[in-house]
Every structure is written in C-alpha cells, then in structure tokens.
Amino acid sequence: MSEESINNKENQMKGTSLNKCLTECEKGEEVIVIRVNAGRNAKTRLANLGVVPGVKITKTKNAPFKGPLEIIVKGSSLVIGRGLASKIIVKCNEACLT
Amino acid sequence: MSYHSPHNKSRNVINFKDTINIALAGNPNVGKSVIFNQLTGLSQTIGNWPGKTVERMEGHLAFLGYHFNIVDLPGIYSLSTFSLEEIVSREYVISKKVDIIINVIDATNLERNLFFTFQLLELKVPMILAINQMDILRKRNIDLDFKELERIFKLPVLPVVAIHGTGVHQLLEEAIELVVYRHPHKHYKKRRSIESKHHSHHYYRVEHVHERSKSEEVIKKSFSFPDLNQVTSFGKEVELKIESLSKMIKSFQRNLSSYNYPLRFLAIKLLERDSEIIKIFSDNEEGKEIIEVSHTYREELEDIHGEDINTIISSEIYSNIKKIIDLILITKIKKNKKRRTLADFIDHLTTHSIFGYIILIAVLFGIYFSTFSIGDFIAGLLDDALIVWSDFIYTSFGEDNVWVKVFWDGGVGGLFGAIGGVLVYVIPFFFIIEILQDSGYLPRAAFLMDRIMHSLGVHGKTIIPMILGFGCNVAACAGCRIMETEREKKISIALTSLVPCAATMTIVLGLVGRYLGFYWILILFLINFSVIFIVGRILNKTLPGQCTELIMEMHEYRLPNYVVIFKQTWVRSKEFIFKAMPIMLILGIILEILLIFNALEPVNVILSPVTVLWLGLPAITGVFLIYGILRKELSLVLLSILANSLNVSLLELLTPIQMVVFSLVTMLYVPCFATIIILAKQTSWKFAIQISLLEIFMALLVGGIINFGFQIFISL
Known part of the structure; x- marks a missing residue:
C-alpha cells in the first residue's frame, strides 16, 4: 500500500469537496471524521475514545491563544490539543449543507 | 479458580472459597471510586503497583460470611499499552489473583464505556457489569433493557446508583453467586420474577439468602461461561486472521504457560502490534515467526480497509456496540434538546477566554489562602502546646540533659515539626484537592x-499538579502520576516542586511582605515563575522524547460526593502520616544530635563561601537553610528566634537586599524533605537528587545575580 497515493487522493478530494481539518471548523459545527493523520499512539488513543472515520463529532469549544479544542464524540466531551486536531480531517455533515 | 476450563474442573463442584478477590474496572469518572468507597469504607490502603508509579487502591470488607478483597484499578479507556495504568490493569486482571471483575459503566455514556467492556471480555475473566448513574439516565426519560443486556453479554448486569449506594451490595451477592456457586442463572430467574411483580421499581430487589446447602440444586445444572465470540466478533476478514493466528499460537503455547492471556486476546494484540505481547513472543525463533505472520496479516488488512489496524478494530467494536445499544435503549419520550443547566453555565464560564483565567487565578488564591489559614490556625495551637510541655519537661529533667535534647527536642520536636509544619497544611489541602477533583474543575x-x-x-494536564503545588508540594508531586509518559511525569514533578507552597509563602509574607511591602512579593513571584519556565525549557531540551498532545476527557460538573471526599482525605493523610512522618522524626533526632556535638557550626563555615561571599548573607543563615530543607518555614522561625535572642528586629539583622535574597533562596533552593521523598518514590532517587541539585544551582544563580546586581546598583 502506498501512503502517497492515499495522500494524493485526499488532496484531490480536499480540493473538490468540503474536507477540512478540525481546527478550521466553526464552533458548534457538526462534522464527520474522514481520517486521522496522526502517529500510531495518538491515533490509537483517539480510536479508543471513539474518534474513528465515519463518526459524527461536534466542535464545541476553542481554547484561547490557539489552545486545544473541545469536541463532543459519542455523547462525551473530549479535549484535543490543537496540533493533533489539525491532523483530524473532517467533512461537513450533510445536514449542515442543506 | 479457573475460568478457562470450566468444564473439566468446575462442573458439579462448589468452590468453597471464603475470600473473593474483586477487581473494579472502568473508564475514569464513572463512579468507580464511589462504589469502592461505599463498599470498603475506611479499610483502604494506597500503595504503588510493584515497580510502577501507578497508584494501587485496595480495600476489604466482610459480607454475607465472605471476605472480599477489592482492588480499584486505575480508570482507563482501553487495554492497550499506551499508559502504565493500562499495562498494570491488564496484567493484574489476568494474574489469577482476580476471581471476578466488576466493570463499572456510566449509563449516560454507554458507547465509550462498552468499548472498554468489550476489551475486558476478551480477557475471559468472570465479570459483572454495573451500570451506574441509572437515575440520571431515567431522568432523561431513557431506560435500558437489562434483560436484553444480560442475554447479549450472558453476564449479570446490574443497575446501580453509586452516590446513593443503591445496588452496590447486590454486586457482591452476584459475585458470590458467580465465584462460589458458579451459577449466575438461578439468580436471574429469581430476580426477573421479582421484577415483573414490582414493575414500578427502578431497582431490582434481591432478597437472596445465602446458604451453602442451597447449592445442591445448582450443582445439577451444568454451567458454562458465555461464548463471547458472538458479541465481540469482528468483520469476516479480521476474524479469519485472528483464527489463523490463534491456531499458530496454540501450537506454540508451551512457552506461554506463565501468561494467562487467552489465545484470541494474544492474536488480537499481535495484530495490533502490542509491544508487551510482542515481547512475549520474540524470545525464540518460532515466536518470531508468528510475529512475522502477524505483520503480514496486518498489512493485508490495512490494505483492504485503507486504515491502520487499531482504527479498523476500534471501528468494528464501536459498530458492534452501536447495534447493541439500538437493542437495549428504551426511549420513552423523544426529547432532542437538552436543557441548559447550571453545570453548563459554570462550564461556559470556567473555560471562557477571559473569565476562565480570572477564575483560575481566584482558585489558586483560594487554595493558598484556605490551606494556609486553616493550617496556620492549627499549627499555632500545636506550637503553644509544645511550648507549655517543653517548659514542663525542662523543669522536671533539666534543660541540658542530653536525653531530653535528643528525644524531646529532636524526636518530639521533629514530630511536632512534622505535624505543625506539614500535616496541618497537608490535611486541609487534601480536602480541597478532592473537592476540586471530584467537581471536575481541574480539566x-x-x-x-x-x-x-x-x-x-x-501538555495542559501538568497544570493540575502545579495548581495543587500552591497548597503543598508533597501531595502535588504525588499527583504527577496522572501524566501519561515517563518524560512528562518527570518534567511535571520538577516544575511542581518549584511552585511556592503554602509553607514557603509564610517566609515570603513574613519577611519580605512584612518589612518590604507587597510589590516585592510580586517581584519574587515573577522571579519564581521565570525560574519554573527556565527549568521547564532546560528539561524539555535535555530529556529525550517528544511532547505528546493533549487528549483528555472533560466530564460534566457535578456536586462533589462528600463520602468520597472525606474518605479520600483521610486515606491520603493516613498514607502521609505513616510513610513520610517517621522519616521526618528520625531526621529531627539526627539534626539534634548534630547540634549537641556542635557539628553544625562547621556547616556554617563550610557554607560561608556560598552564603557570605556569593549570596551576601550572614554566616549563621547557613544552618537555617539546612533546617529549611526539613521544614521550609523553619528557616524563618529560627531567624526570628535569633533576632529575639539578640534583642534586635529582623530589619536590623538583615538588610532589605539580604531579605530578598534569603527569601528567594528558600523559595527555590530545594524542595522540602517530604517532597524529596515523594519525588524519589515517584521516579527514582537519582532523579530526585538531580532535581534537587538543579534547583540548588538555580537558587544560587538567581540569588547571586540579585545580590551582586543590587550591590552594583547601589555603588552606582
């Protein structure tokens, strides 16, 4: 499997559709996780807490000074450092498009 | 007992155990510790897991003629090897010391809690599910189908409301049922009939009398633990790989007898590239082959799914959970909008970009003032008592009696020093921490x-022990165990030990604040925080490894549970009294012996190049600084005693510059002795000494710079 081809695909998708990283979301926006581009440890931890591709999350808070942000995933609130959040690729929930 | 082979050993056999070992497992903040406290009361011990810096809470109780040992495992989200807590929990559960697991589940957060349940299921240890906070769920007009839950998991599932103690002891009854009689089903039937009669009741009423003679009817029924694969099975591709790996491991098994992991668990963990499990296999050729195969399998799976293995497996578990939840959730009235509660409002305020910081500062001052004022009041009473008793001892035995000096001044004085100087601050402080922790402010x-x-x-979590450090460094450094990696633990401990604690503040207030004014206090604080910052930067650069990102659950605010708070305060204080105080007592005696032989006079001389030449302090302060290690505010107390005996005020004894330098050095130079002990226990003596040396260096550096800076400034 080539990591590159996936990244390319993703970039293409990013250009054409509404994919963005979690940090770019508005407060209160509900989005669907597409992919987590983090290292193995962080990815596993997030997956264990329910942040897996396809899951709906809502961004609820932004800490000041480019700090971490808070999301609601599966009914519980989770704080994620900004560096990690920028590696979480999400897309707009269909509901918010209409 | 063994759960793995129920058929050849346990059928038709009653297990006449009278001790039942329970492990309480679950996510953080699900009410595990509340249940633990409800069950065990004050008979708790806090220790560390052997060789690990993870806290081990154990408690005992007698119930229905059985003795229960209950271990409260650390709150975790999964059984991987990300943190020490996870490794410790996994190894303990599998160690055969556990008869049964009670998995505490937060009803208001079922999906994520069941994720951990699924992981526990793979360990194939008998288990009871305790669904906590059912009252809150029912207030939201949601109920759970417990019958269905028990059918799905084939395990006892009990509703509990931990804060009221509802259903807590039923857990033990169920444990007896499972461990001793090895038969959960009888119990269910009985309960179900009760349930259907009292349908309006929220909680099952189990009026179950335990008599061993009753068990005869149990024996007749064969009993087997559930076939878990139905619940926990993954997608077809993954299952095929797991099966094939399990077969390979089975033929390899002679080497694994010392580990009790089920085959399937090993196979899954090999696929997940679990470092601990790989270690088990990598010590011979055959094992290495299995590892190689697992690598190929993993790559194949990752190719099919376009995701890494942990994400695949987690997704599959979560989709299984979703199916289960659809089956068991009973929603009475559809209610989509959640009302804004007071808790939400407080949450909004405390994370606000302006008010949040104001509240944070207010909390810091609150911790400091309450710890200090309560502690100071009690310390004053104790000191008065000590003076009265000292007079009595001196008049009856003579003040110059060597034994009086050693045992009264050294031993009892040291003990009172420990009580009056540390304990009176530590206890109120533990109390405040527990409130802050239980309410949910710290995240x-x-x-x-x-x-x-x-x-x-x-990352941000370090601020938690640092906030606690304003009250007392001893407890705060112990609190650094919440950090995930060893590197972060070390940096956090180092930073926390530099935070000015309540005792240090007495010096700053009593010396600088009293004689020089409030602005000087601010300057000292500023210097102290700069030093914290610099030490942080140094450690960040020198310690190997990288900073990890914050991933933290922020649970809702709730009213602290007073049962937990009082019990935890006591248990933690007890630990301090029996572990740190004896050492302080011995140290007091040693110091007094040194004083008798005038051994400290040379100390002044030895230290004088540093104290007199570099810091510009009077030579006598050398001894005071040494005493300050034992009990930080002692250095000020001794200084004022000296001033008294010379009939001068402190202002005549020390120049303003000397006061600033002296306060600053005591603030920074080394953590107090109790902190050093905790530091060493949390990490190692080597690191404790390194940190102490680093801090001494920083204190001397800053002290010297200020001393010479002022002198140059004045001479200009």
Missing part, C-alpha cells in the same frame, strides 16, 4: 493552560 484549567504548557515540553 478546565488544563484546557485553558495547554498552549502555554506546551512551551515547557508538557
């Missing part, structure tokens, strides 16, 4: 401070 502080803490090489 909000971590949320606000994460960005700033990153520049010191740690």
Whole structure:
C-alpha cells in the first residue's frame, strides 16, 4: 500500500469537496471524521475514545491563544490539543449543507 | 479458580472459597471510586503497583460470611499499552489473583464505556457489569433493557446508583453467586420474577439468602461461561486472521504457560502490534515467526480497509456496540434538546477566554489562602502546646540533659515539626484537592493552560499538579502520576516542586511582605515563575522524547460526593502520616544530635563561601537553610528566634537586599524533605537528587545575580 497515493487522493478530494481539518471548523459545527493523520499512539488513543472515520463529532469549544479544542464524540466531551486536531480531517455533515 | 476450563474442573463442584478477590474496572469518572468507597469504607490502603508509579487502591470488607478483597484499578479507556495504568490493569486482571471483575459503566455514556467492556471480555475473566448513574439516565426519560443486556453479554448486569449506594451490595451477592456457586442463572430467574411483580421499581430487589446447602440444586445444572465470540466478533476478514493466528499460537503455547492471556486476546494484540505481547513472543525463533505472520496479516488488512489496524478494530467494536445499544435503549419520550443547566453555565464560564483565567487565578488564591489559614490556625495551637510541655519537661529533667535534647527536642520536636509544619497544611489541602477533583474543575484549567504548557515540553494536564503545588508540594508531586509518559511525569514533578507552597509563602509574607511591602512579593513571584519556565525549557531540551498532545476527557460538573471526599482525605493523610512522618522524626533526632556535638557550626563555615561571599548573607543563615530543607518555614522561625535572642528586629539583622535574597533562596533552593521523598518514590532517587541539585544551582544563580546586581546598583 502506498501512503502517497492515499495522500494524493485526499488532496484531490480536499480540493473538490468540503474536507477540512478540525481546527478550521466553526464552533458548534457538526462534522464527520474522514481520517486521522496522526502517529500510531495518538491515533490509537483517539480510536479508543471513539474518534474513528465515519463518526459524527461536534466542535464545541476553542481554547484561547490557539489552545486545544473541545469536541463532543459519542455523547462525551473530549479535549484535543490543537496540533493533533489539525491532523483530524473532517467533512461537513450533510445536514449542515442543506 | 479457573475460568478457562470450566468444564473439566468446575462442573458439579462448589468452590468453597471464603475470600473473593474483586477487581473494579472502568473508564475514569464513572463512579468507580464511589462504589469502592461505599463498599470498603475506611479499610483502604494506597500503595504503588510493584515497580510502577501507578497508584494501587485496595480495600476489604466482610459480607454475607465472605471476605472480599477489592482492588480499584486505575480508570482507563482501553487495554492497550499506551499508559502504565493500562499495562498494570491488564496484567493484574489476568494474574489469577482476580476471581471476578466488576466493570463499572456510566449509563449516560454507554458507547465509550462498552468499548472498554468489550476489551475486558476478551480477557475471559468472570465479570459483572454495573451500570451506574441509572437515575440520571431515567431522568432523561431513557431506560435500558437489562434483560436484553444480560442475554447479549450472558453476564449479570446490574443497575446501580453509586452516590446513593443503591445496588452496590447486590454486586457482591452476584459475585458470590458467580465465584462460589458458579451459577449466575438461578439468580436471574429469581430476580426477573421479582421484577415483573414490582414493575414500578427502578431497582431490582434481591432478597437472596445465602446458604451453602442451597447449592445442591445448582450443582445439577451444568454451567458454562458465555461464548463471547458472538458479541465481540469482528468483520469476516479480521476474524479469519485472528483464527489463523490463534491456531499458530496454540501450537506454540508451551512457552506461554506463565501468561494467562487467552489465545484470541494474544492474536488480537499481535495484530495490533502490542509491544508487551510482542515481547512475549520474540524470545525464540518460532515466536518470531508468528510475529512475522502477524505483520503480514496486518498489512493485508490495512490494505483492504485503507486504515491502520487499531482504527479498523476500534471501528468494528464501536459498530458492534452501536447495534447493541439500538437493542437495549428504551426511549420513552423523544426529547432532542437538552436543557441548559447550571453545570453548563459554570462550564461556559470556567473555560471562557477571559473569565476562565480570572477564575483560575481566584482558585489558586483560594487554595493558598484556605490551606494556609486553616493550617496556620492549627499549627499555632500545636506550637503553644509544645511550648507549655517543653517548659514542663525542662523543669522536671533539666534543660541540658542530653536525653531530653535528643528525644524531646529532636524526636518530639521533629514530630511536632512534622505535624505543625506539614500535616496541618497537608490535611486541609487534601480536602480541597478532592473537592476540586471530584467537581471536575481541574480539566478546565488544563484546557485553558495547554498552549502555554506546551512551551515547557508538557501538555495542559501538568497544570493540575502545579495548581495543587500552591497548597503543598508533597501531595502535588504525588499527583504527577496522572501524566501519561515517563518524560512528562518527570518534567511535571520538577516544575511542581518549584511552585511556592503554602509553607514557603509564610517566609515570603513574613519577611519580605512584612518589612518590604507587597510589590516585592510580586517581584519574587515573577522571579519564581521565570525560574519554573527556565527549568521547564532546560528539561524539555535535555530529556529525550517528544511532547505528546493533549487528549483528555472533560466530564460534566457535578456536586462533589462528600463520602468520597472525606474518605479520600483521610486515606491520603493516613498514607502521609505513616510513610513520610517517621522519616521526618528520625531526621529531627539526627539534626539534634548534630547540634549537641556542635557539628553544625562547621556547616556554617563550610557554607560561608556560598552564603557570605556569593549570596551576601550572614554566616549563621547557613544552618537555617539546612533546617529549611526539613521544614521550609523553619528557616524563618529560627531567624526570628535569633533576632529575639539578640534583642534586635529582623530589619536590623538583615538588610532589605539580604531579605530578598534569603527569601528567594528558600523559595527555590530545594524542595522540602517530604517532597524529596515523594519525588524519589515517584521516579527514582537519582532523579530526585538531580532535581534537587538543579534547583540548588538555580537558587544560587538567581540569588547571586540579585545580590551582586543590587550591590552594583547601589555603588552606582
């Protein structure tokens, strides 16, 4: 499997559709996780807490000074450092498009 | 007992155990510790897991003629090897010391809680599910189908409301049922009939009498533990790989007899590239072959799914959970909008970009003032008592009696020093920490401070022990165990030990605040925080490894549970009294012996190049600084005693510059002895000594710079 081809695909998708990283979301926006581009440890931890591709999350808070942000995933609130959040690729929930 | 082979050993056999070992497992903040406290009361011991810096809570109780040992495992989200807590829990559960697991589940957060349940299921240890906070769920007009839950998991599932103690002891009854009679089903039937009669009741009423003679009817029924594969099975591709790996491991098994992991668990963990499990296999050729195969399998799976293995497996578990939840959730009235509660409002305020920081500062002052004022009041009473008793002892035995000096001044004085100087601050402080922790404020502080803490090489969670450090470094350093990696633990401990504690503040207030004014206090604080910042930067650069990102759950605010708070305060204080105080007592005696032989006079002389030449302090302060290690505010107390005996005020004894330098050095130079002990226990003596040396160096550096800076400034 080539990591590159996936990244390319993703970039293409990013250009054409509404994919963005979690940090770019508005407060209160509900989005669907597409992919987590983090290292193995962080990815596993997030997956264990329910942040897996396809899951709906809502961004609820932004800490000041480019700090971490808070999301609601599966009914519980989770704080994620900004560096990690920028590696979480999400897309707009269909509901918010209409 | 063995769960793995129920058929050849346990059928038709009653297990006449009278001790039942229970492990309480679950996510953080699900009410595990509340249940633990409800069950065990004050008979708890806190220790560390052997060789690990993870706290081990154990308690005992007698119930229905059985003796229960209950271990409260650390709150975790999964059984991987990300943190020490997870490794410790996994190894303990599998160690055969556990008869049964009670998995505590937060009803209001079923999906994520069941994820951990699924992981526990793979360990194939008998288990009871305790669904906590059912009252809150029912208030939201949601109920759970417990019958269905038991059918799905083939395990006892009980509703509990931990804070009221409802259903807590039924857990033990169920444990007896499972461990001793090895038969959960009888119990279910009985309960179900009761349930259907009292349908309006929320909680099952189990009027179950335990008599061993009853068990005869149990024997007749064969009993087997559930076939878990139905619940926990993954998608077809993954299952095929697991099966094939399990077969390979089975033929390899002779080497694994010392480990009790089920085959399937091993196979899954090999696929997940679990470092601990790989270690088990990598010590011979055959094992290495299995590892190689697992690598190929993993790559194949990752190719099919286009995701890494942990994400695949987690997704599959979560989709299984989703199916189960659809089956068991009973929603009475559809209610989509959640009302804004007071808790939400407080949450909004405490994470606000302006008010949040104001509240954070207010909390810091609150911790400091309450710890200090309560502690100071009691310390005053104790000191008065000591003086009265000292007079009595001196008049009856003579003041110059060597034994009086050693045992009264040294031993009892040291003991009172420990009680009056540390314990009176430590106990109220533990109390305040428990309130802050139980209410849920501390994660909000971590949320606000994460960005700033990153520049010191740690993430926001470090602020939690640092806040606690304003009250007492001893407890705060022990609190650094919440950090995930060893590197972060070390940096956090180092930073926390530099935070000015309540005792240090007495010196600053009593010396600088009293004689020089409030602005000087601010300057000293500023210097202290700069030093914290610099030490953080140094450690960030020198310690190997990288800063990890913050991933933290922020649970809702709730009213602290007083049962837990009082019990935890006592248990923690007890630990301090029996572990740190004896050492302080011995140290007091040693210091007094040194004083008798005038052995400290040379100390002044030895230290004088540093104290007199570099810091510009009077030579006598050398001894005071040594005493300050034992009990930080002692250095000020001794200084005022000296001033009294010379009939001068402190202002005549020390120049303003000397006061600033003296206060600053005591603030920074080394953590107090109790802190050093905790530091060593949390990490190692080597690191404790390194940190102490680093801090001494920083204190001397800063002290010297200020001393010479002022002298140059004045001479200009």
